Amino acid sequence: MEQTERYHSLDFLRATAMYLGVILHVTILFGSPDRILWNFYGEYYQDPIDYQITWGIHLFRMQFFYLIAGFFAEMVYLKKGGKYFSLNRLKRILVPFIFGCLIIYPLTLGVFAVYNAELNGMSYLEQSLTFFLWECFSDTEYNPRITFVHFWFMWFLMIFYVIHVFGRIAFLGWIQKTKISHFITCIVDYCIDKRCGVFLLAGVTFCFHITVRSSIFLPDESHLDAALNDLAYYMVFYFFGVGLFHCKNFFS
Template sequence: MQAATATARRHDMDSLRALAMLAGVVFHAGLAYSPMVQPLFPTADRGNAVVVDATLWFLHLFRMPLFFVVAGFFTAWLVERRGLAGLFRNRVRRILVPFLVFWPIVHLALTRSTLHAAATVEHPSPLLQWVAQGQRDGELPGAPLATGHLWFLYYLMWMYVLVWCLRALTSEPSGSAAPAWARVLGRLAALPGWVWLLVLPCLLTPSLASVTAPHPAPESLLPRFWAFGFFGPFFAWGYLLRRHPETESRLDRNAPVLLVGSLVAYSAWFFLVSGRSVEQATASSSWPVALLGAFVSVWMTSVCLTCGRRWFGRPSAPVRWLADASYWIYVVHLPVLFAIQYRLMDLDWGWSLKYFVALALTYAICLVGYQALVRHGPIGWLLGGRSHGRRVASSVPPVPST
């Protein structure tokens, strides 16, 4: 019975991962109507509203942290089932290979569509104007080689390397007591929930204080200290949740308080950050802003985990299908979204209608593409393995995609 529980599919974690990815489309689509990133975002529209900023940056503070918790959870699961060598074999197939395949395609598609938009859009964003000027003067620098919105795949690989490093460094000779890393996780798991909720944000604060607020995506090919300092603890949190399932529901009864607390902290954060563009922001955010952001990240991630257990704990075919599609949608959504938003820029519609149309069309194209071309074909196998698309009725838990 215990073994069955240990290997049972975690529908809540699958669904949370899917939601975190699908929310990425909402986030990227919304940036076009955000006053804060107006000078820097290629699809920045003439119409924008502060309410977009207020919503998007709240989401931004816990969307990827939640994703890394889920990734850490599934990493611990894979290590349990297949060992470290199995983890690396699986992650190379599901993470590294898709990254290497899709990264150049996405990079090329984004570059081409942006250059085309710079030459054709009548109401260009400041960034498109700059590109158009560069094209006219013949001094346009090449697009920087960065991981773009696929940065999380790149960092996941680093996280797996870190898992190996930490396990290898703290392992004990066989036959002796539990390895040091397991003892540390055990001690952390034994801490009361309120310690987690208060101490973890303080640990994250220095990393957030070293970058602008809102924190950027670590798209550079070189690893960034702050990204490990911020996303690493969330990954470790997920790892701990799998190793110590008794900790999972510990924070559940605090969820309403944490939600209210997060909204209050975020209001203060937004008050301090709003009214300036990312371009005007200093190279690093102030410590109070970083601390508030860290509290929102940790508390909202905890709220999401509770909601996931309550609402997505049971199997559901539509949710399962969406969860299967989410990896594909996230990987390819940005070129599709940009192509649509470049065309919407010259229309005299309100920002809310443009936002809705861009979102609806992007989801529709990606979902239709998934069902028609991906789910039962080689791209589906690449992203989700051979069992991809035929596992709703299966009682055997599949290997997680990310």
Template sequence: MTYSIDENRFHSLDAVRACALLGGILLHAIMNYMPGYREYNWPWSDNSTNAGLGILYFVIHLFRMSSFFLIAGFFARLLHQRLGTKGLIKNRLRRIGLPLIAFYFVVMPLGFLSFIWVTQKLGTSGTGGTAKMELPPVIGPFVPWGHLWFLYLLLVIYVLVLAARATVVSFDSEGTLRSTVSRLLDSAFRLRIAPLLLGAPIALSLYLSPWWVQWQGIPSPIIGLVPNFPGLLAYGAAFLVGWFLHREQENLRVLALDWHLYAVGAVAGTAVALYVIGIKPTLGIVELNNVDRAVYAGAYLFAQWCVMFAVIGLAVRYLRVASGRWRYLADASYWMYLMHAPIIFLLQTWMLHWPLHWSVKLSMILAITSVLLLTSYHYLVRTTFMGVFLSGRKYPRLSGN
């Protein structure tokens, strides 16, 4: 059985990218209803919590941003093939660099406003927690990126990948080295050992990082101009795998055939990781002996690559045909993710002391956030200059799109 790939638009990968970004909205919405954060003075921690939400958070966090960077690498090479190096740089500066600057000065002040509001509601007592929240080490100036860190890291990775490519091309003009890497990755997919080979060096870097907050997985570089090494390695590796997947697109079909095997691997790896670390979310370092620390790091990275390949394979198999709804969500997801955080935090603050079950408040937050984001996208972005600013095009107001 074969699976056709649309050369004009990769609908399946658009769907994966949309799921990764929209999954982040769900992730941030459930954070204050998880047990374990209150003791670390997470200001939005609610009195009504549910342990199952912690597991959901763990699973979403496991794959969403790594999948996003893999898809980004795939489309980066596609753009490079169409536009060349200079064209790619100009395109990425317009679609990534300028939105980072523009939204930073809109989103961050709104987020800070929600923080001021929630601290006023809590008074001077905080949430009653005494434990210390751990963050990756900051190298260089203190720059808080918040949830926009992924845009900054993307720019860093673009620079590093294009510089590395230019260096390789300078002494390997025939493409021998690149072809060798492609063949090695192709063999790893066909032998089904790619999660082990790709996960091992990242797991080692995390194991050797004494500041690693294990339950949170890959440490996001949310602060500073120099990304932490494990985060750069993990997301950079995902980007490069996406780049080479575009070079060898037959591997998308291989993933479509093997998605169920990777799904089993993802479940097994996640189960082992949660067994070692526990299901209670934490913002601090968990004291583990060397063996448990190594097992957890290995299981987490194995599960991460497996779930990425399972999701991509599943999408290639079942979402390869154009769908108006998925196309719309794929187009809207960028705007929705950029703008969602302050809305969610403000709603969480507003509902903080409401005597309602967590499920009611979470449902209200997700419903209100979704309506606001989709409505604002449809009327303020999709058919206006903002559509061009974010995605390079705007849709006619009466086209039915």
């Protein structure tokens, strides 16, 4: 049996972040009604502690997922090659993304629109079918734009994968010649190896925090035309993860 190298610490952190997602979606039910529209579920109680837990988790959780995605993307690409990596990500990311947009998305909107006057009198299934393919087959305009709701994470991730693969194919020689890859690796190594390195990464992300609508909730444009400031913000973490893979001393 072929032995495969695993980073158990990263596997553990990734699993922990997934469990934090369960906690987040429980505490979010007690959040502020001016930010979260959960009050249509009936009697509502706001709890400030749960509210802070929600945003405390979301402040780092998605950024961490992109960092881990970049790390493992670089690892698989170098070990298995570009063709294997591309086919693997098509199967593991694109297929679930399409399934989610076609099935999960309309079922979710069917719940959110339970008290919508335009859909009054419809059953839950009829409401959900209204949102199939972003209301292309209905006369409603509940959500007129092509949105991905929580699947924005996978939409952004596919964009990063495309940039990653085509960047390697088209510019790898130039990147190595100009030693840009070495420069990026040195920056990442500095951020994780030096005590003051965390302030460098914090300073970079702070610049994005000024421009994004909210770093602790869905991007302002989780649509087909992804907002460039949100895209660039999460791309920093993705390629930080790519550089982290080359910092072998971090895991030694």
